[in-house]
Structures are given as structure tokens and as C-alpha cells.
Amino acid sequence: xxxxxxxPKFRILKIGQSMTLQCTQDMNHNYMYWYRQDPGxxxxxxxxSVGAGITDKGxxxxxxNVSRSTTEDFPLxxxxxxPSQTSVYFCASRLSSGSGADTQYFGxxxxxxxx
Amino acid sequence: AQxxxxxxxxxxxxxxxxxxxxxxxxxxxxPYLFWYVQYPNQGLQLLLKYTSAATLVxxxxxxxxxxxxxxxxxxxxxxxxxxxxxxxxxxxxxxxxAQKLVFGQGTRLTINP
Numbered sequence: 134x135x136x137x138x139x140x141p142k143f144r145i146l147k148i149g150q151s152m153t154l155q156c157t158q159d160m161n162h163n164y165m166y167w168y169r170q171d172p173g174x175x176x177x178x179x180x181x182s183v184g185a186g187i188t189d190k191g192x193x194x195x196x197x198n199v200s201r202s203t204t205e206d207f208p209l210x211x212x213x214x215x216p217s218q219t220s221v222y223f224c225a226s227r228l229s230s231g232s233g234a235d236t237q238y239f240g241x242x243x244x245x246x247x248x
Numbered sequence: 249a250q251x252x253x254x255x256x257x258x259x260x261x262x263x264x265x266x267x268x269x270x271x272x273x274x275x276x277x278x279p280y281l282f283w284y285v286q287y288p289n290q291g292l293q294l295l296l297k298y299t300s301a302a303t304l305v306x307x308x309x310x311x312x313x314x315x316x317x318x319x320x321x322x323x324x325x326x327x328x329x330x331x332x333x334x335x336x337x338x339x340x341x342x343x344x345x346a347q348k349l350v351f352g353q354g355t356r357l358t359i360n361p
Contacts (some may be wrong), residue, residue, distance in 0.1 A: 174353060
């Protein structure tokens with residue numbers, strides 16, 4: 134049971150390039166999340182999904198896109214990279230019981246630098 | 249809207265000393281509250297969570313937190329700090345629709361030998 138896996142671990146992009154951050158979970162969790170972490174700012178939610186085919190915006194969605202075609206995978210797409218997207222990106226998943234008490238499980242993160 | 253405030257972005261204690269990390273929350277409904285820990289270059293992992301079953305919650309690695317409704321607080325404590333506790337700690341509250349977590353800014357804990 135690998136939990137939540139993310140690839141790549143590190144990436145350097147040039148301004149205007151595109152890339153997809155991959156996230157996979159093997160726990161059959163219905164909810165999945167993408168966060169970005171900037172120093173001193175905590176974690177900000179970019180997008181989340183409550184199940185395959187359903188996604189919704191979080192607090193900071195601009196410049197990103199997501200899709201969820203399967204339960205396991207939740208890729209995050211950056212279309213036109215900008216220096217402001219330099220950050221550490223975390224994917225998380227959760228098995229929803231209908232309450233807010235469920236634990237979110239996090240991947241190891243992707244460190245992205247845009248130059 | 250739900251929110252959390254962590255008082256102190258950086259806390260430094262000596263090895264063996266008490267650890268106290270502060271978290272205050274704002275919630276219009278009875279909250280679910282969480283403490284997560286992030287070790288260097290790793291993802292977050294759950295330390296403990298409050299789900300209204302008991303106000304004093306015990307977590308992993310000797311940490312505990314007490315839910316105080318009158319003070320809207322959920323401070324994290326550990327009686328005796330260990331070098332391995334050096335990490336960043338995040339307090340979080342579940343949103344009203346129970347779909348998302350709202351995180352505090354984080355507190356970096358440094359342990360001095």
C-alpha cells in the first residue's frame with residue numbers, strides 16, 4: 134500500500150512552459166486535493182475532487198486546471214507557468230464518512246521552480 | 249467562515265523542555281480540529297484530531313491537545329521535547345460542508361540541545 138504518490142519530486146520550468154503534476158492514491162479514497170505551500174503561508178487549496186468526474190475550485194485556482202477521470206488519479210495542470218507558481222505542491226486524499234472528522238493523507242510533494 | 253490562527257511562526261525550546269504550540273479557531277459550527285506535522289522535505293502527517301469525543305486528545309509521539317470551547321483554542325503540547333520533534337506544525341479546521349480543511353500558517357519548532 135503506497136498511499137499517495139506524486140511525480141516528479143522536483144522540476145524547473147521556464148516561464149510560459151506547461152507541465153502536469155501527477156498524483157495517484159491506492160486507498161480507494163473518494164476525495165482528493167491539491168495544495169500549494171509557500172513559506173510562512175501555510176497550505177492553500179488549489180482544487181479538490183469529491184469523486185471521479187467531479188472537481189471544484191479551492192482558494193487559489195487561477196493558473197491551474199485539474200481533471201479526475203478515475204478514482205486513483207488527480208493530475209494538476211499548469212498551462213502557462215509563471216514565477217508566482219514557484220512553490221511546493223502537495224496532493225492529498227481522504228475517505229469521506231460524511232463528517233468533517235476524516236483524516237487527509239498527504240503525498241511527499243513536488244517542488245516546482247519557475248524561472 | 250472557518251479559520252485558524254497559529255500564534256508564533258517560530259518556536260524554539262530546549263531539549264527536555266515543555267513544548268506549547270498555540271492554535272485558535274473560528275467556527276460557526278462545532279468544529280473538527282486537526283494538528284499535522286511536517287518533517288523536513290516530507291509531506292504532512294496527522295498528529296491528532298478533535299472530533300468531539302473527548303476534549304483532551306492524545307496523539308502520536310507523546311503530543312496531546314486540549315479543546316477549549318470557551319477560549320476557542322486547541323493548543324498542542326508535549327511535556328518533554330526531543331530533538332526529533334523539530335518540524336513544522338500545522339493546525340487545521342474542517343469547513344462547514346465537511347469537504348475541506350482550512351490550515352493555519354504553520355509554526356516551525358526548533359529544539360536546542
